[in-house]
Amino acid sequence: MNPALTTGKYLAIAGYVGFAMFPLFWLLKIAVTPDKLVFTEGTALWPSAMTLDNFRRVLTQTDFLSYFTNSLIVSLSTAAVTTMIAAAAGYAFSRFHFRGKPVIIAVMLVTQMFPLLMIIAPIYSIIAKLGLLNSLSSLIIVYTAFNIPFATFLMQSFFDGIPGDLEEAAMIDGCSRFQALRKVIFPLTLPGLGATLGFVFTAAWSELLFALMLISSNDTMTFPVGLLTFVSKFSVDWGQMMAAGVMALVPSCLFFLFIQRYLVQGLTSGAVKG
Amino acid sequence: MSRKAPGEIRARRSFYWRYVLEPYFYLAPAILLIAGVMVVPLVIGISYSFQSVRLLRPGGGFVGLENYLDLWSDRKFWIALENTFVWTIGSISFQFLLGLGLALLLNTRFHGKRLIQSLVFLPWAVPTFLSALAWAWLFNPTIGPLPHWLTAMGILGEPQNILGDPELAIWGPIVANIWFGIPFFAITLLAALQSIPAELYEAAEIDGASPWQRFTKITLPFLAPMIAITVMLRTIWIANFADLIFVMTGGGPANSTQILSTYIFTTAFKKLDFGYASAIAVALLILLLIYAAILLVLRRRLVKI
Amino acid sequence: MARMDLRNIAKRYGPVEVMRNIDLAIEDGEFIVLVGPSGCGKSTLLRMIAGLEPISEGEFLIDGQRMNEVAPRDRDIAMVFQSYALYPHMDVARNMGFSMEIRGADAGEKQSKVAEAARTLGLTALTKRLPKALSGGQRQRVAMGRAIVRDPKAFLFDEPLSNLDAALRVEMRLEIARLHQRLKATMVYVTHDQVEALTLADRIVVLDSGNIQQVGTPLELYERPANRFVAQFIGSPTMNVLDVTPAEGGITLRNGTTIGFSPAVPAAIPAVAQLGIRPEHLDIADPDGASMVGVADVVEHLGSDTNIYVQVEGIGPLMLRQHGHLPLRPNERIGLTIPADRMHLFDAEGIALR
Numbered sequence: 054m055n056p057a058l059t060t061g062k063y064l065a066i067a068g069y070v071g072f073a074m075f076p077l078f079w080l081l082k083i084a085v086t087p088d089k090l091v092f093t094e095g096t097a098l099w100p101s102a103m104t105l106d107n108f109r110r111v112l113t114q115t116d117f118l119s120y121f122t123n124s125l126i127v128s129l130s131t132a133a134v135t136t137m138i139a140a141a142a143g144y145a146f147s148r149f150h151f152r153g154k155p156v157i158i159a160v161m162l163v164t165q166m167f168p169l170l171m172i173i174a175p176i177y178s179i180i181a182k183l184g185l186l187n188s189l190s191s192l193i194i195v196y197t198a199f200n201i202p203f204a205t206f207l208m209q210s211f212f213d214g215i216p217g218d219l220e221e222a223a224m225i226d227g228c229s230r231f232q233a234l235r236k237v238i239f240p241l242t243l244p245g246l247g248a249t250l251g252f253v254f255t256a257a258w259s260e261l262l263f264a265l266m267l268i269s270s271n272d273t274m275t276f277p278v279g280l281l282t283f284v285s286k287f288s289v290d291w292g293q294m295m296a297a298g299v300m301a302l303v304p305s306c307l308f309f310l311f312i313q314r315y316l317v318q319g320l321t322s323g324a325v326k327g
Numbered sequence: 328m329s330r331k332a333p334g335e336i337r338a339r340r341s342f343y344w345r346y347v348l349e350p351y352f353y354l355a356p357a358i359l360l361i362a363g364v365m366v367v368p369l370v371i372g373i374s375y376s377f378q379s380v381r382l383l384r385p386g387g388g389f390v391g392l393e394n395y396l397d398l399w400s401d402r403k404f405w406i407a408l409e410n411t412f413v414w415t416i417g418s419i420s421f422q423f424l425l426g427l428g429l430a431l432l433l434n435t436r437f438h439g440k441r442l443i444q445s446l447v448f449l450p451w452a453v454p455t456f457l458s459a460l461a462w463a464w465l466f467n468p469t470i471g472p473l474p475h476w477l478t479a480m481g482i483l484g485e486p487q488n489i490l491g492d493p494e495l496a497i498w499g500p501i502v503a504n505i506w507f508g509i510p511f512f513a514i515t516l517l518a519a520l521q522s523i524p525a526e527l528y529e530a531a532e533i534d535g536a537s538p539w540q541r542f543t544k545i546t547l548p549f550l551a552p553m554i555a556i557t558v559m560l561r562t563i564w565i566a567n568f569a570d571l572i573f574v575m576t577g578g579g580p581a582n583s584t585q586i587l588s589t590y591i592f593t594t595a596f597k598k599l600d601f602g603y604a605s606a607i608a609v610a611l612l613i614l615l616l617i618y619a620a621i622l623l624v625l626r627r628r629l630v631k632i
Numbered sequence: 633m634a635r636m637d638l639r640n641i642a643k644r645y646g647p648v649e650v651m652r653n654i655d656l657a658i659e660d661g662e663f664i665v666l667v668g669p670s671g672c673g674k675s676t677l678l679r680m681i682a683g684l685e686p687i688s689e690g691e692f693l694i695d696g697q698r699m700n701e702v703a704p705r706d707r708d709i710a711m712v713f714q715s716y717a718l719y720p721h722m723d724v725a726r727n728m729g730f731s732m733e734i735r736g737a738d739a740g741e742k743q744s745k746v747a748e749a750a751r752t753l754g755l756t757a758l759t760k761r762l763p764k765a766l767s768g769g770q771r772q773r774v775a776m777g778r779a780i781v782r783d784p785k786a787f788l789f790d791e792p793l794s795n796l797d798a799a800l801r802v803e804m805r806l807e808i809a810r811l812h813q814r815l816k817a818t819m820v821y822v823t824h825d826q827v828e829a830l831t832l833a834d835r836i837v838v839l840d841s842g843n844i845q846q847v848g849t850p851l852e853l854y855e856r857p858a859n860r861f862v863a864q865f866i867g868s869p870t871m872n873v874l875d876v877t878p879a880e881g882g883i884t885l886r887n888g889t890t891i892g893f894s895p896a897v898p899a900a901i902p903a904v905a906q907l908g909i910r911p912e913h914l915d916i917a918d919p920d921g922a923s924m925v926g927v928a929d930v931v932e933h934l935g936s937d938t939n940i941y942v943q944v945e946g947i948g949p950l951m952l953r954q955h956g957h958l959p960l961r962p963n964e965r966i967g968l969t970i971p972a973d974r975m976h977l978f979d980a981e982g983i984a985l986r
Contacts, residue, residue, distance in 0.1 A: 062435065063437070065428070066437065069428075073506070073510075076458070080461050080464075083464070083470055091470060092470075096475050141357070142356075145353035149350035160361070160366070164361060164366075168567040171372050172372050173596075174375060174601035175368035175371035175605075176364070178601070195364055198363070202361065221684050221711075221713070222717035223719070225682060225684075225711045226705075226710075228734055236734075240721045241720060258454055261570050262570060262596075277457075281456065302453060309449060313445060316514050317517075320514050
């Protein structure tokens, strides 16, 4: 290949990597900058001294550990419940033909298109009437419902990849449908279950607006709500905010590495999921 | 066939249960949750738009089209509508073009591709509130480098925060959205690129096509269906996407970054005026439906298949 | 061991009827082959026997017991799938022993049965492998081993050889024939390959567009096809079919030649009729005095046989197959005669006239 073109290509790649990583790099950079250097070296590419003080103070002197735990509880529960429900629904879509199927699929697709914010007020009223405001379980229920359509399509695509012959063979070998599921289909769909778990976790971990609406007590704040409250209250303690941000990034990155192989399937099967 | 043992009838029933009801058994939890948490609230939400529902001022009740009439004369609504177009078109066009470029790059061979791919796709996994905060901080002249760089390049007169400038503020969230959305297009388009059979390129090369001709005559037509569906769905998604703007600017300054979805949220969340928020939401829903209808008609006109 | 009865079975998908009036009695220990072109419903029929598809109408019995509502697991049958359907996450031994595992059979008994099946099929060295580490032929054997270990009343095969290459297909065909001789079990075998049907079957069921066309032994189908479809489907190369008109004591070909019947005169010949003659039954004759004259178009020398495509004057293309080597060159003029005792006659609907 033409050397000028090759150079251009590598420059373009470097440009993309730089653009993608820069904000995250900056987050990390400010987080490890000692307080007294933030303003003097605020715009330098790397601080002259490094410290983990900000992390230590975030963990010991603020409520971030509690926010973090709340978020973890909400995201993990949402991911687990959603994946179970979506696996059952995806299995039905993949293996059965029945009359209501096109209608149910259409409704699920529509729920991915209309502005979710449209239902934020009614949901608030319903949750308030049930006395579930400021509870993590209300968030889990709402997030589970939001993620079911997408997770169902994702699980369906995984089930579609497992030949129907296999469970028919198992049923002839003496399994009930449930036994065939447990002994043959389930072990084969473990990667799919894992990927769905990862996608839903990532989505639940970053949800902000509904959490903001439904949670106002400090004890039950999830990470995004807590961080935003912190930002508006102590908007000058940059180091701590960024340290908290870096910590919020960690679970996302871990799950991202975990689901990377399934990104294409995940992004195309829901077709609309961010 | 007239005389049957009771057991046989039972066997028959369970048999039909198996074929007719079994899928619903698996679907029931999903259907119940979606109906309870999404469909029912959607209907309630539409009914709210004809009522006065203000948590701070109890009472109210059915008010007919009053909310919609207010909307018609609400200057903020029209500003938000205009901003929605700027926000959506600005975000989607850059996301798409840069995403296509990235997909084309990743479809070639180079060293360390796996690592590079993970790095450039990572923004997709960053929680949106964190993306918003990170970019807000980057635009802050105290701790972010961007104002200084923009000044050095002569784009800004002095290192100021563009998020505080009504003329420029909307570009802050748009840049953050581009950053966040490139991976989506890159990933889906890369998948489509990889499904193009290599023989086609070889055949075209033998037929004497130049690289540019190969791109326009093979690559683009093959990508077209994927481009159409992703752009269409993504447009709707971005128009609904309020998180970035809400965190970065809260719709300000002076409503210069207020889009319809943030307007819905702030009306519901800060003013607790659920009736009016629902009216805005219905308006947004109608706009999106019109958009989808236009697309469907265009598709029927343009696609001959 | 099992006797199966299919009584007036029909299959519908919604309003679309894909199969009707299926009546068939399968004797204990019989090897039945369901054959037909793709889309004829043969696999659907097999899946209804297995219990994988509901039967829309009619009754299916095994040993006199109604099976329509019985789950596949309780029908006591084994099935070999076209895709083999081996469990990818289980090794060969566990694949073969899975049915006993499900029934909670004694571990020692299971092991000895699996080992025995593996030995019969030459799989002993492979029992610890996963299916993905096996060749196509080995996978096919494991699928058969799984059916053997199941020790069922009946074996069902759904195009089991169609994913194998030609040489392996012949080998596995023999293997299945031996299996049947050894186990004397009832077997129902689906294929679109008439050679498999003719070589394996005690009786063949020819299906087309959801109807049974004919049931009979391979020789019956070859010699006395019930209609033109069966006549052309069974036998290779395909039977020639010519339009004919009735004549005094015989029929007249389109080129004007009349062929007399001898010895038997079939029922009255309708005004529109067709004559079928197998390529191997056409005789070569001197062009003078032959009933048909034509020019050899393409000549295929197969060694044991010679296939000749002939353009016949006033009739069109015909195919001729002669045993042994025939030193014939393209464009050579040859005469053909039709032996009257080898003729098949069909009416306008394609039903054989006898």
